[in-house]
Amino acid sequence: AGREPRGGDPADDGAPPAVEVAARRAVASATGAVAVPVLTGLPARAAIRTLEELDLGAELSGSGLVASQSPPAGRVVERGARVHLRLAPPG
Numbered sequence: 001a002g003r004e005p006r007g008g009d010p011a012d013d014g015a016p017p018a019v020e021v022a023a024r025r026a027v028a029s030a031t032g033a034v035a036v037p038v039l040t041g042l043p044a045r046a047a048i049r050t051l052e053e054l055d056l057g058a059e060l061s062g063s064g065l066v067a068s069q070s071p072p073a074g075r076v077v078e079r080g081a082r083v084h085l086r087l088a089p090p091g
Contacts (some may be wrong), residue, residue: 038073039066055079062087
């Protein structure tokens with residue numbers, strides 16, 4: 001605890017998740033890339049809207065709520081990248 005990441009991937013320094021997320025956001029804003037948001041559990045329309053606000057595209061399979069996503073939440077991707085969402089019925 002209390003360690004600051006020193007270059008490279010913050011996860012390699014054993015940084016806590018909050019520090020890793022902050023570091024990824026800093027990289028994203030500096031490079032024009034964006035961090036993929038958490039979409040699991042959202043209805044398809046809400047997930048698509050969230051991705052569009054970040055200039056990301058969506059590829060859907062299934063129907064219902066987002067059950068999984070690829071790339072995973074927190075991954076830094078270039079604007080315009082597509083996120084695959086696997087949907088499943090609620091419950």
